[in-house]
Amino acid sequence: MNEPITNLWSIPLLIVIPILTAILVNLLYNKANAIKTIAISSSITLLAIALISPFGFQWFTGQPGVIPGGGYTFSADIFAWRLSLEYYYGSLQQILIVIMSLLLAFVVFISTRVLKKNFGTYIGLLFLLYTSAAIIIMVNDFYHLWIGVEFGSLLVAGVVAASGESISQKAALKYTFFSALSGAGMAISLALILGLTGYSNISDAIRFMSNNQLGGMSGVLYVAFGFLILSWIYAGGLAPTHPLKSDVYGAAYPHATILLQTQSKLMLVAMGLIILRLFSGLPFAKEVMLAISVITMMLGVVMALLQTDFRWTLAYLIISHSGLVTVGISLGTVAGIIGGLFQAVNDIIYMSILLLCCEAVLYFGSGTSIRSISGIAKSSPWLTGAVIVGALAASGIPPLNGFQSELILIQAALGQGLPEIAVIILMVSVTTFIALFKSIYSIFLRPADQTIIVGKPSADATTTGLSPVPKVLFLALAVLIGIAIILGVYPNLALNFLNETAMKVVYVPWVP
Amino acid sequence: MIEITLQLLSFIAAAILVIVGLTGMLFLDNLIKKIISFTLLSDGVNLALVSLGYVEGGIASILTPGSSVVDFPYNAILIFGPGIVLTNIVIGVSTTAILVALTIVLYKRYGTLKASKVLKGERK
Amino acid sequence: MIDAFMIVAYVMVIAVAIGAIAALLQKDLLRAAFLSGAESVALAFIFQALLAPDLGLTQAIVGTVLLPAIIIIGIFKTRRHEEE
Numbered sequence: 001m002n003e004p005i006t007n008l009w010s011i012p013l014l015i016v017i018p019i020l021t022a023i024l025v026n027l028l029y030n031k032a033n034a035i036k037t038i039a040i041s042s043s044i045t046l047l048a049i050a051l052i053s054p055f056g057f058q059w060f061t062g063q064p065g066v067i068p069g070g071g072y073t074f075s076a077d078i079f080a081w082r083l084s085l086e087y088y089y090g091s092l093q094q095i096l097i098v099i100m101s102l103l104l105a106f107v108v109f110i111s112t113r114v115l116k117k118n119f120g121t122y123i124g125l126l127f128l129l130y131t132s133a134a135i136i137i138m139v140n141d142f143y144h145l146w147i148g149v150e151f152g153s154l155l156v157a158g159v160v161a162a163s164g165e166s167i168s169q170k171a172a173l174k175y176t177f178f179s180a181l182s183g184a185g186m187a188i189s190l191a192l193i194l195g196l197t198g199y200s201n202i203s204d205a206i207r208f209m210s211n212n213q214l215g216g217m218s219g220v221l222y223v224a225f226g227f228l229i230l231s232w233i234y235a236g237g238l239a240p241t242h243p244l245k246s247d248v249y250g251a252a253y254p255h256a257t258i259l260l261q262t263q264s265k266l267m268l269v270a271m272g273l274i275i276l277r278l279f280s281g282l283p284f285a286k287e288v289m290l291a292i293s294v295i296t297m298m299l300g301v302v303m304a305l306l307q308t309d310f311r312w313t314l315a316y317l318i319i320s321h322s323g324l325v326t327v328g329i330s331l332g333t334v335a336g337i338i339g340g341l342f343q344a345v346n347d348i349i350y351m352s353i354l355l356l357c358c359e360a361v362l363y364f365g366s367g368t369s370i371r372s373i374s375g376i377a378k379s380s381p382w383l384t385g386a387v388i389v390g391a392l393a394a395s396g397i398p399p400l401n402g403f404q405s406e407l408i409l410i411q412a413a414l415g416q417g418l419p420e421i422a423v424i425i426l427m428v429s430v431t432t433f434i435a436l437f438k439s440i441y442s443i444f445l446r447p448a449d450q451t452i453i454v455g456k457p458s459a460d461a462t463t464t465g466l467s468p469v470p471k472v473l474f475l476a477l478a479v480l481i482g483i484a485i486i487l488g489v490y491p492n493l494a495l496n497f498l499n500e501t502a503m504k505v506v507y508v509p510w511v512p
Numbered sequence: 513m514i515e516i517t518l519q520l521l522s523f524i525a526a527a528i529l530v531i532v533g534l535t536g537m538l539f540l541d542n543l544i545k546k547i548i549s550f551t552l553l554s555d556g557v558n559l560a561l562v563s564l565g566y567v568e569g570g571i572a573s574i575l576t577p578g579s580s581v582v583d584f585p586y587n588a589i590l591i592f593g594p595g596i597v598l599t600n601i602v603i604g605v606s607t608t609a610i611l612v613a614l615t616i617v618l619y620k621r622y623g624t625l626k627a628s629k630v631l632k633g634e635r636k
Numbered sequence: 637m638i639d640a641f642m643i644v645a646y647v648m649v650i651a652v653a654i655g656a657i658a659a660l661l662q663k664d665l666l667r668a669a670f671l672s673g674a675e676s677v678a679l680a681f682i683f684q685a686l687l688a689p690d691l692g693l694t695q696a697i698v699g700t701v702l703l704p705a706i707i708i709i710g711i712f713k714t715r716r717h718e719e720e
Contacts, residue, residue, distance in 0.1 A: 143596060150603050157610055166621055170631055173614045176607060177537065180550045183603070184530075184557040187596060191561050200592050518645055522682055525649040532656045542718050544665050544710060548672050551703055552656050555679055558695075562686050572687045594688045601691075601698050608703055612710035619714040626719060 008056030010049050011087045011138065014097065017042055017049075018131045022124035029120040032112070039108045039123050046130075047101035053089060057512075060085035084201035086140040088512040092341060092501040093138050095494060096269070099348055100262050104130050106476040110255050110359070113470040122162050126259055129155045133263040136270045140512040141201045142190040145274065149186060149235050152267065153179040156260060160252045168251035175244050182234035189227030192220050193278070206277055206510040225279050229288065232275060236268035238326065239295040242319045246303070250315035254359040258352045261318045265344045268322055272329040272340075273501075277509040280332060289330030294421065297323030297428050304435040310358050310368040313439050314351070317394065317432060321347045324425065328409050331416055337502035338495060339408035345494055346393070346401040346487065353390035353480050354436070357383060360469045361443060370439055375448025380469070384444045386477045391440055393484050395433035401487035402429070522563040529556025543615045543625045547608060554604040558597045565590030645685055651678035663718050665711050673704040 021042040025035045108123055115122065132152035139145045153175065161172040194200060196218065197208040232238070237245025245264065249257050272289070279285040300320025307313040325347060328340020358368055360383050366373040377384040393400035406429055413421040487494055504511050514520070529552050536549025566589055573588035618630050655675030662668040676699025684692035 143592070146596060147599055147603075150599075154603070154607060154610060157614075161614060161617075166618070169614055169617055169621075173543075173611065173618065174631060176611055176614070177546065177550065180537070180553060180607065181534075183600075184553055187557050187561060187600060190596070191564050191593060194590075194592050195564055198590075516642075518642070518685060521642075521645050521649050522686060525652045525679075525682065528653045529656055532653075532660065536660045540660065542665070544707065544714070545660060545668065545718070547707060547710070548659055548668055551672060551699075551707075552659070552675070555676070555699070558691075559679065559682065562683060562688050562691060566686050570687060572689055574690065589687050594691050597688075597691055598694060601694055605698055605702055605706070609706050612706050615710055616713045624719060625714055 007058045008054065008089055010053035011056075011058040011089050013049050014046065014053075014089075014134050014138075015131055017046055018127040018134075022127040022131075025120045025127070026124040027120075030117065032119075035120050035123060036112045039112065039127070040105065042127075043101060043105040043108050047098065047105060050094060050097040050101050053094070055090045055094070056088075058087040058089075084141060084199070084204060085143055086201055086203070086512070087138040087144070088140050089138055090501065090512070091497040092269075095345060095497040096137055096266055096348075097134055099345065100130060100133060100259075100266070102479070103258055103262055103348070103352055106356075106472065106479075107255050107259055109472045110356075110470060110476070111253075113472065114253075114255070114359075114363075122159075125155060125158045125162065126256065129159060129259050129263055133266040137266045139270065140203060142194065142205075143200055145202075145271070146183075146186055146190055149231060149267065149271075150179070150183050152263060153183070153235065156248060156263070159256050159260060160248050163251060163253050163256070165251065167247070171244070171247035171251045175248055178234060178241065178244055182231040185227035186231035189224040189231070192224040192227075196220060196224075202274060202277065203510045203512060209278070209281070210510070221279070221282060225275070225282060225285060228271075228275055228278075229292070232268070232271045233292060235271060236264050236322055236326070237319050238268075238292050238322065239299060242296060242299065246300075246312075246315045246319050249318050250309075250312045254311060254314075254355045254362065257315075257318075258355050261351055261355075262348050265322065265325060265348055268325055269329070269341060269344050272326055273337075273505055276329060276332060276337075277505055280509065286330050286332045289326065290421075293323045293326040293330055294424060295323075296320065297327065297424060301428050301431045301435065305431060305438075307435075308370050310361060310370065310439045310443060313435055314354055314358055317354075317435065318347075318351055320428060320432070321351065321394070324406070324409065324428065327421060327425070328412065331412050331418075331421075332506070333412060333416060334502045334506050335408060335412035335415060337505055338498050339405055339412050341498040341501065342408060342491070342494055343405040345498075346405045346484075349480055349484050349487070350390050350393035350400075350402055353386060353477060353484065354394065356473055356477050356480070357387040357390060360473055363469050368443070370442035373443055374446045375444075377444045378448065382474065383469070383477075386481060387440055387444060389481050389484070391433070391436040393488070394436060396429040399485065399488050401484045401491070404488060404491040517568065519563050519566050519568070522559055522566075526556045526559040526563065529553070529559065532556075541627050543618075543627055543630065546627060547611050547615070550611065551604065551608060554600060554607075558600055561593040561597050561600075563593075565593035641685070645682070648678045648681045648685075651675070652682070664716065665718060666708065666716055669704045669707040669711065672707075673700040676700045676703070 021038060025039055028034050107126060111119060132148050132155055135144055135148035139148060157172040157176045160168050193205055197205040199205045199208060234241050249260060252260055297320050300316050300323060304313050304316035304320060307316060325340050325344045328336045328343055361368050364373060393402045396402040396406040406425060410422040410425055533549045533553025533556055537546055540546055570589050571587050573591045619625060622630050652675055655671055659668045659671035676695060680692045680696040683695055
């Protein structure tokens with residue numbers, strides 16, 4: 001071939017640095033200044049690595065699955081030897097990991113300001129959560145895919161339980177019990193695919209399936225597909241298991257929910273693309289995924305309308321908007337996949353804006369229920385401005401980023417001859433607007449109610465208490481709103497990153 | 513008449529473990545019993561994965577000084593199953609530890625191990 | 637033709653099944669934890685027979701010592717007998 005194939009230097013760093021940081025801050029346990037220094041410097045290092053890294057592969061056995069130039073190292077003689085554990089860092093991975101690193105830096109900074117004690121372990125958990133999401137989005141073999149999903153769901157339970165309320169411990173227990181079922185299903189599914197194809201590398205398996213006409217023929221593939229869909233649903237919080245995930249989002253600290261929702265968006269995107277690449281030959285595969293996504297969108301947004309607490313409204317809206325991401329992916333066309341990936345990027349950004357505002361509301365010390373707190377607009381107008389921008393972006397109002405991706409999704413649905421889905425996407429964005437403005441009006445804009453004493457400790461206030469909103473939260477809000485406006489005005493900045501991935505998934509699915 | 517091989521036997525054992533574990537996780541009310549059922553379920557999945565890769569009359573896929581490197585790939589059992597199982601055992605231990613820790617915390621709060629009482633939905 | 641190897645395999649499979657079911661039928665949670673450990677011993681023998689000796693060793697250590705120990709810590713911190 002034309003050039004020597006070498007491992008990329010940045011991929012091991014992106015995984016090893018957060019793990020080492022987690023171990024280190026866990027050992028330091030309660031030395032606040034040391035933990036702050038280490039955690040913040042390592043999250044900024046991760047951001048820098050993700051920004052400057054070139055694209056490339058990492059092979060653990062020194063043998064590439066698919067050579068970047070277009071060749072392929074298929075050989076019957078070495079197949080029993082080849083594990084081909086493989087990571088790939090490309091344009092999709094870069095944009096998602098950069099955004100996640102930025103959020104990690106902000107979340108770590110905020111949590112060092114907010115938590116009073118014992119935050120070494122907690123920050124360690126946040127770093128490991130980052131690792132699991134990074135593994136999932138870069139992975140190109142079944143082994144690491146499985147490890148990433150399992151390890152990620154344990155960490156979700158850990159982060160949720162750290163918030164210390166009874167409801168969050170219950171949510172963590174339920175989530176962990178279900179992780180046993182989904183992990184078992186996923187292991188069986190991967191073993192079945194391995195038994196059919198003999199390869200643990202995803203590119204190899206897809207190549208084998210297309211060469212040997214397995215697609216649509218074998219009943220075993222349907223079983224594998226079903227189990228893989230089950231773990232996808234569980235990891236991303238889609239329709240039948242969405243109560244588990246919405247409890248998780250609602251019961252964690254809002255700043256931790258930023259990383260939790262980022263992790264599940266990354267899982268949805270990565271596993272969705274893998275399922276699409278593996279099983280797009282199966283009849284009904286895309287239809288099943290589409291049906292799950294549509295049900296998730298509608299259920300999530302209806303549940304969000306019924307909530308009276310800002311945290312829980314956001315929790316169900318996150319569920320509903322994950323449905324928007326997967327609708328795009330499961331349409332299976334280039335436009336659909338671009339729309340889904342862009343929606344994932346935008347979703348992470350505007351939901352983070354809203355969650356940061358929710359975190360700031362908690363510091364006023366009266367919880368986030370629309371009955372217990374009101375009239376924040378008077379005391380902090382900037383926060384009100386930020387939450388309104390976030391809500392407008394979430395409901396797809398033109399100059400902001402949500403509009404661009406929903407436009408692409410609607411066009412993709414119409415292009416596939418599915419106007420019903422376009423209508424449902426419009427309905428979801430309108431209902432998102434109503435659900436958010438119900439909370440925002442009551443909490444921020446409604447004049448302060450005399451019967452409610454601001455500052456009265458509620459049930460939530462035992463963990464957070466009355467404390468001033470840290471400056472870094474406003475900095476984070478400013479940066480994220482800046483990104484939201486820039487992506488809304490110049491969507492091509494992100495679309496250039498996503499275009500190539502979508503083309504590869506549709507036309508050459510065996511290339512990661 | 514199907515010949516009963518070791519692989520078939522271990523599939524049967526795996527099926528029994530999975531069914532027993534699943535039944536226990538879904539229908540038993542005690543949290544500790546649910547955790548024990550979870551360990552049984554993951555044991556069953558491990559056994560299924562290992563027996564998928566079994567080769568009749570093969571060798572363990574561990575290179576020893578005396579073994580022939582050329583024949584090794586054709587005789588050894590498929591390594592992916594054992595590889596994933598080794599991780600699954602470790603992940604099973606950590607999951608169990610998290611479940612037990614959460615159970616202890618919730619027991620201190622509610623004073624009971626009944627899942628129907630502890631996990632009852634409570635929402636403001 | 638049934639050889640000694642297969643007889644041992646039959647015994648171990650039956651031990652796994654009985655251990656699993658008996659563990660879940662106990663009212664005494666401590667006894668249930670020990671029975672799940674006994675099931676793990678039989679499982680370790682089956683792993684050995686399936687040509688995965690590394691897994692057999694791991695399962696023997698983890699399944700009979702570590703897992704029951706964790707569960708027993710949980711039982712001592714909560715309660716020993718199942719409520720009616």
